[in-house]
Amino acid sequence: xxxxxxxxxxxxxxxxxxxxxxxxxxxxxxxxxxxxxxxxxxxxxxxxxxxxxxxxxxxxxxxxxxxxxxxxxxxxxxxxxxxxxxxxxxxxxxxxxxxxxxxxxxxxxxxxxxxxxxxxxxxxxxxxxxxxxxxxxxxxxxxxxxxxxxxxxxxxxxxxxxxxxxxxxxxxxxxxxxx
Ligand SMILES: NC(=O)c1ccc[n+]([C@@H]2O[C@H](COP(=O)([O-])OP(=O)(O)OC[C@H]3O[C@@H](n4cnc5c(N)ncnc54)[C@H](OP(=O)(O)O)[C@@H]3O)[C@@H](O)[C@H]2O)c1
Numbered sequence: 001x002x003x004x005x006x007x008x009x010x011x012x013x014x015x016x017x018x019x020x021x022x023x024x025x026x027x028x029x030x031x032x033x034x035x036x037x038x039x040x041x042x043x044x045x046x047x048x049x050x051x052x053x054x055x056x057x058x059x060x061x062x063x064x065x066x067x068x069x070x071x072x073x074x075x076x077x078x079x080x081x082x083x084x085x086x087x088x089x090x091x092x093x094x095x096x097x098x099x100x101x102x103x104x105x106x107x108x109x110x111x112x113x114x115x116x117x118x119x120x121x122x123x124x125x126x127x128x129x130x131x132x133x134x135x136x137x138x139x140x141x142x143x144x145x146x147x148x149x150x151x152x153x154x155x156x157x158x159x160x161x162x163x164x165x166x167x168x169x170x171x172x173x174x175x176x177x178x179x
Pocket of ligand 1: 009015018019053056058077080
C-alpha cells in the first residue's frame with residue numbers, strides 16, 4: 001500500500017466545513033494548498049489527491065478536477081458517475097493499493113488526502129499516514145464537520161509564522177507520527 005499525507009485547514013474549534021463548503025474565504029491559504037499539493041521534485045511526475053465524494057462536490061465545477069494533480073474520489077455509491085478522467089474507489093485501502101502499483105509509483109510522486117472529515121477520520125488512524133499539513137485558523141466558524149483527534153499519535157515538526165489575511169490570522173503547521 002502507498003504512504004500518504006493529509007492536508008487540511010481547521011478553525012479554533014477544529015471546524016473544517018459547514019453545509020458542504022468552506023466557511024471562510026482565504027486565497028492565501030488556498031494558494032498554500034495548491035503549492036503543497038502540486039509541488040514535485042521530479043517534473044515528469046504529478047502528485048495525487050484523494051477526497052471524499054462530498055469534498056469533490058464542494059469544489060466548484062469549473063475548478064475540478066484539481067489541475068496538475070491526479071484526482072481520486074472515494075464513494076460507496078455504485079451509481080456515482082465518475083467524472084471524465086477521475087478515478088472513483090469504494091474503499092480507501094483499495095485506492096492506496098492502486099497508488100502502490102508500479103505504474104503509479106513511476107508517475108505519482110506524493111499522495112495527499114484532502115478531506116473531508118469522514119476520510120480524514122479514517123486517514124489519521126492509518127499506519128501509512130506520514131505527515132499532516134494543517135493550517136490553524138485563529139477564529140471560530142459555525143462548522144458542522146470537524147478535524148478528528150490526531151495529537152495522541154502525532155507530534156508537531158514545524159510551525160510557521162502567523163499570517164494575517166483579511167480579518168483572519170492563521171499559521172501552517174506540520175505533524176509526523178510519534179516515533
Ligand atoms: N477545511 C478544509 O481544509 C476542508 C477540506 C476538505 C473538505 N472540507 C469540508 O468538509 C466537508 C465535507 O466533509 P464530509 O466529512 O462531510 O464528507 P467527505 O469526507 O468529503 O465525503 C464523505 C463521502 O465520501 C465517501 N466515503 C467516505 N468514506 C469512504 C470510504 N472509506 N470508502 C469509500 N467512500 C467513502 C462517501 O460517499 P458516498 O456517500 O457517495 O458513498 C461519503 O458520504 C465540506 O464542508 C467541505 O467543505 C474542508
